[in-house]
Amino acid sequence: MEILNQLRTHSTEDISEIKIWFKAARVSDFPENGGACVKYKDLQIAVFNFSRRNEWYACQNLCPHKMQMVLSRGMIGSTEGDPKIACPFHKRTFSLRNGQCLNGDEDKISVFPVKVEDGFIYIGFTR
Amino acid sequence: MVGLKFCEKLIARSNEFELIIYGEEPRPAYDRVHLSSFFSGSSAEDLLLTPAFWYENNNIKLHTGELVIKIDRNEKSIQTHSGKKDHYDILILATGSSAFVPNIEGVERNGVFVYRTIEDLIQITSYASKSKTAAVIGGGLLGLEAAKAMVDLKLETHVVEFAQRLMPRQIDEDGSAILVNKLKELGIHIHTNKSTSRIDGNGKLEGLTFSDGTSLKTDMLVISAGIRPRDELAKASGLNVHQRGGILVDDYMKTNDENIFAIGEAVVHNNMVYGLVAPGYEMAEVVVRQLVHDQIKSFKGFDMSTKLKLLGVDVASFGDAFGETDGSIPIILKDNCNGIYKRINISADRKLLLGGILVGDASQYNLFHQMVANKMPLPNQPESLIFGKPNKIDESSGVKALPDSAQICSCENISKGDIVFQVTQNGVTTVDGIKNSTRACTGCGGCTPMVNDILKITLESLGYKVKKTLCEHFDYSRQELFDVIKVKELKTFNQVLDSHGKGDGCEICKPAVASLLASIWNEPIVHQSTIQDTNDRYLANIQKGGSYSVVPRIAGGEITPEKLMAIGRIAQKYNLYTKITGGQRIDMFGARMDDLPDIWAELIEEGFESGHAYGKALRTVKSCVGSTWCRFGVQDSVGYAIYIENRYKGLRAPHKIKGAVSGCIRECAEAQSKDFGIIATEKGWNLYVCGNGGARPQHAKLLANDVDTDTCTKLIDRFLMFYIRTADPLTRTATWLNKMEGGLDHLHEVIVDDKLGICQQLEEEMKGLIESYHCEWKKVVEDPELQKQYKHFINSEEPDPALAFAEVRNQKLPANWGK
Numbered sequence: 001m002e003i004l005n006q007l008r009t010h011s012t013e014d015i016s017e018i019k020i021w022f023k024a025a026r027v028s029d030f031p032e033n034g035g036a037c038v039k040y041k042d043l044q045i046a047v048f049n050f051s052r053r054n055e056w057y058a059c060q061n062l063c064p065h066k067m068q069m070v071l072s073r074g075m076i077g078s079t080e081g082d083p084k085i086a087c088p089f090h091k092r093t094f095s096l097r098n099g100q101c102l103n104g105d106e107d108k109i110s111v112f113p114v115k116v117e118d119g120f121i122y123i124g125f126t127r
Numbered sequence: 128m129v130g131l132k133f134c135e136k137l138i139a140r141s142n143e144f145e146l147i148i149y150g151e152e153p154r155p156a157y158d159r160v161h162l163s164s165f166f167s168g169s170s171a172e173d174l175l176l177t178p179a180f181w182y183e184n185n186n187i188k189l190h191t192g193e194l195v196i197k198i199d200r201n202e203k204s205i206q207t208h209s210g211k212k213d214h215y216d217i218l219i220l221a222t223g224s225s226a227f228v229p230n231i232e233g234v235e236r237n238g239v240f241v242y243r244t245i246e247d248l249i250q251i252t253s254y255a256s257k258s259k260t261a262a263v264i265g266g267g268l269l270g271l272e273a274a275k276a277m278v279d280l281k282l283e284t285h286v287v288e289f290a291q292r293l294m295p296r297q298i299d300e301d302g303s304a305i306l307v308n309k310l311k312e313l314g315i316h317i318h319t320n321k322s323t324s325r326i327d328g329n330g331k332l333e334g335l336t337f338s339d340g341t342s343l344k345t346d347m348l349v350i351s352a353g354i355r356p357r358d359e360l361a362k363a364s365g366l367n368v369h370q371r372g373g374i375l376v377d378d379y380m381k382t383n384d385e386n387i388f389a390i391g392e393a394v395v396h397n398n399m400v401y402g403l404v405a406p407g408y409e410m411a412e413v414v415v416r417q418l419v420h421d422q423i424k425s426f427k428g429f430d431m432s433t434k435l436k437l438l439g440v441d442v443a444s445f446g447d448a449f450g451e452t453d454g455s456i457p458i459i460l461k462d463n464c465n466g467i468y469k470r471i472n473i474s475a476d477r478k479l480l481l482g483g484i485l486v487g488d489a490s491q492y493n494l495f496h497q498m499v500a501n502k503m504p505l506p507n508q509p510e511s512l513i514f515g516k517p518n519k520i521d522e523s524s525g526v527k528a529l530p531d532s533a534q535i536c537s538c539e540n541i542s543k544g545d546i547v548f549q550v551t552q553n554g555v556t557t558v559d560g561i562k563n564s565t566r567a568c569t570g571c572g573g574c575t576p577m578v579n580d581i582l583k584i585t586l587e588s589l590g591y592k593v594k595k596t597l598c599e600h601f602d603y604s605r606q607e608l609f610d611v612i613k614v615k616e617l618k619t620f621n622q623v624l625d626s627h628g629k630g631d632g633c634e635i636c637k638p639a640v641a642s643l644l645a646s647i648w649n650e651p652i653v654h655q656s657t658i659q660d661t662n663d664r665y666l667a668n669i670q671k672g673g674s675y676s677v678v679p680r681i682a683g684g685e686i687t688p689e690k691l692m693a694i695g696r697i698a699q700k701y702n703l704y705t706k707i708t709g710g711q712r713i714d715m716f717g718a719r720m721d722d723l724p725d726i727w728a729e730l731i732e733e734g735f736e737s738g739h740a741y742g743k744a745l746r747t748v749k750s751c752v753g754s755t756w757c758r759f760g761v762q763d764s765v766g767y768a769i770y771i772e773n774r775y776k777g778l779r780a781p782h783k784i785k786g787a788v789s790g791c792i793r794e795c796a797e798a799q800s801k802d803f804g805i806i807a808t809e810k811g812w813n814l815y816v817c818g819n820g821g822a823r824p825q826h827a828k829l830l831a832n833d834v835d836t837d838t839c840t841k842l843i844d845r846f847l848m849f850y851i852r853t854a855d856p857l858t859r860t861a862t863w864l865n866k867m868e869g870g871l872d873h874l875h876e877v878i879v880d881d882k883l884g885i886c887q888q889l890e891e892e893m894k895g896l897i898e899s900y901h902c903e904w905k906k907v908v909e910d911p912e913l914q915k916q917y918k919h920f921i922n923s924e925e926p927d928p929a930l931a932f933a934e935v936r937n938q939k940l941p942a943n944w945g946k
Contacts, residue, residue, distance in 0.1 A: 024921070024922055025921045025922045029915075029921050030921070031656065031657050031916060032657065033657050033658075034656070034657030036916075036920075036921040037919055037920050037921060038920065038921055038922055039920040039922055039923045039925065044920075044927075044929070047921075050631070052621065052631050052632075053631060064178070067172075067178075068672070068673055069673055069927060069929040070661075070669070070673050073661055073664070073665070073669075074634075074661070075633075075634045075637055075638075075657070075658075075660070075661075076631075076657075077600075077631055077632050077633030077634055077636075077637065078630050078631035078632070078633065079599065079633065080599070080630075081630065083631070084633070086633070086634035088660070088661030088669060089669070091634055093634065103559055105569075107178070107180070107181065107184065
């Protein structure tokens with residue numbers, strides 16, 4: 001657990017604005033180097049266990065290209081060291097750090113901060 | 128479209144302007160060029176050029192469903208039909224055009240439509256559902272587009288054209304004759320030289336009467352007889368308009384009010400209305416440059432060369448298509464046999480290409496168009512351009528000869544020099560890079576092959592070896608990695624990446640390595656599911672809307688009534704859409720991800736196995752009924768197809784593999800379109816390889832003839848294994864052979880003559896793969912741990928709330944694509 005607690009977290013927003021840390025699921029529920037979808041209120045959030053880098057990321061589950069709820073089923077990877085997610089439909093890729101589309105003109109996707117505590121994954125929301 | 132392009136161009140150059148859009152239609156700007164794709168399944172949302180929130184994100188105020196009815200030029204304000212008022216500093220009129228409806232008696236009847244907006248299409252679709260025949264008035268570009276739409280709606284289609292020929296503005300009589308023949312083959316009835324004098328019927332239309340006294344019965348009518356610029360607002364506001372319609376503008380798109388510009392189809396420039404999108408985009412550019420006071424240029428008219436595919440038939444015209452230049456000499460190829468017409472007009476001194484027409488085969492359009500635009504010298508025998516072997520002209524050598532000023536992307540006006548600059552000065556090395564930095568290829572996409580060639584030639588001229596490496600994470604080709612993985616006995620993606628790659632992998636190398644691991648070790652792919660492409664990860668095919676389709680193996684297309692009923696029962700229980708596939712099996716669509724393990728548990732209980740429809744793997748071996756039933760059959764094609772399909776089931780390869788076995792020379796199983804095809808002869812089997820349907824169909828080539836069953840099987844073993852070892856990722860066998868040095872002769876030497884002495888090894892490797900076959904779904908059904916990933920939410924048992932279906936023809940279809 002000690003090691004898990006030291007995992008790095010990422011956010012595009014000022015972490016001080018986060019009001020809610022939503023307890024999503026156990027670390028062990030997530031596949032290694034892959035993602036799963038978390039339900040938070042009416043939102044669908046894609047959460048990725050980038051175990052190769054010891055990092056966690058979260059973003060919207062909706063791919064803005066064809067408006068499909070599928071990003072959690074996509075493949076993670078990196079480009080020049082930056083973590084990214086590829087949509088399984090047409091392989092549009094988005095930065096997991098800032099949500100920018102990396103191979104097209106799609107809109108930015110929202111990313112959320114993730115923290116790991118006592119074997120659980122928490123996702124940060126401002127509301 | 129032109130209005131939106133103006134906004135895009137302006138915000139790309141400046142953020143000084145506050146942009147407000149008023150549009151009469153209920154939707155934001157959509158793609159009218161591809162309007163007919165609405166009938167082949169695209170939704171209204173698919174056609175949107177940008178989503179509604181794009182406007183918001185770029186601080187553009189968008190008012191849809193608001194028709195501007197008044198411009199107060201003194202006050203510099205506008206007013207809409209609902210009474211909304213707004214102020215402007217600069218006003219851009221991009222009011223477009225409306226369909227021209229000729230004044231024919233009875234034109235007001237029910238069942239008469241125009242073909243212009245999404246609303247028109249929605250009305251046409253709904254009326255078509257109770258119609259059997261449709262007529263289109265207008266045999267021009269738009270009219271034929273509309274005819275295609277009618278064919279897509281499964282209606283008997285008639286095209287009525289006033290002129291002597293189809294597409295009178297683009298092609299000549301002889302070209303039209305070839306086009307008419309082609310369209311007739313497609314079941315479209317063409318009536319040229321017909322002027323419609325009356326639309327008959329009582330309330331709703333029932334037919335047309337022509338001025339020559341003849342008539343035509345039809346249930347509905349689409350009028351596509353040209354466009355009329357929408358100039359009524361301009362006219363009412365005292366702006367100058369052309370007597371036959373259209374807002375008059377100068378070379379800078381300015382109207383007679385210096386604060387009002389007009390662009391697109393609504394304007395008349397130099398007595399011309401431009402009914403295409405590219406000139407409209409150029410007009411937008413002209414205005415944007417004035418507003419930002421940068422590189423100001425004038426509108427100089429526009430090259431109206433076009434190339435399009437109408438119902439699968441290429442039609443192109445370029446430059447001086449009709450040879451109207453003084454002294455021009457036409458050279459004409461008219462091939463009624465293959466339905467090809469090519470006409471080039473050369474200058475009186477035989478030095479320059481002036482223009483021409485291509486029907487049936489427009490593959491040389493890009494080259495010819497560039498030759499005209501750049502005044503490139505003709506070869507000594509100009510007729511060699513259109514006579515002689517097809518595709519003899521290497522397009523890339525043509526690209527090499529182009530001057531830097533040659534326009535490559537007409538949508539975005541990008542020259543060859545712009546692309547070369549990006550490569551030489553900005554270090555761009557990929558087509559994606561070119562797209563990002565210049566926006567070439569992002570419009571119609573027609574220039575992508577030329578951009579590819581220019582990129583490759585430029586990179587090579589800089590001394591780059593264009594090496595085929597997998598991606599940024601691996602400096603190896605697929606073939607090199609195959610050997611590495613095999614020799615070093617690497618079993619996981621992370622092992623391969625740690626020892627021979629860098630970084631964290633990506634969506635290109637992960638599935639490629641996954642495929643290699645499966646082809647070499649054949650261990651269950653479910654144990655490394657997150658490196659698989661999405662279909663392989665969930666062992667099902669993801670479809671529009673995020674549901675999945677399920678295909679059990681039905682080897683050779685043979686199935687018992689019991690198994691048929693089992694599929695029917697299971698499909699009914701899980702509410703699945705069913706369809707017979709091209710590979711002689713049954714596809715069940717619309718499965719919820721969380722239902723997949725249950726569906727498969729039942730299928731396996733009934734004796735089915737995975738059909739690997741989701742994998743780059745053997746799909747099906749199609750068969751005709753053969754000597755068991757057919758009075759012509761000379762061998763048992765079904766029996767052999769089942770044997771072969773079961774032999775290679777689960778075999779993973781660089782791309783999907785399809786096979787077929789025909790029981791006689793009549794070839795009912797279409798084996799010559801497959802990766803491997805077997806055709807029975809009196810003495811045994813003929814083996815064909817490397818055929819392909821798809822975007823570029825290619826017939827399979829004969830590898831061995833009159834071989835016995837065991838020899839045939841052995842040759843296929845070697846062939847498939849050699850392909851798996853040496854092909855690049857995502858390369859079908861046809862492309863693999865096309866790129867192979869020595870071609871079919873070389874393949875024959877390796878596979879049949881064993882020139883490299885590797886055949887025994889190939890056979891042994893194949894034997895290992897066949898012996899280690901397992902049904903992946905059986906593994907999942909037996910292991911609750913592997914079923915975990917099929918929940919949509921990790922923290923809830925709920926299925927995906929975004930899934931939605933509509934009912935069409937008594938079955939369900941996805942409802943929420945692209946919303």
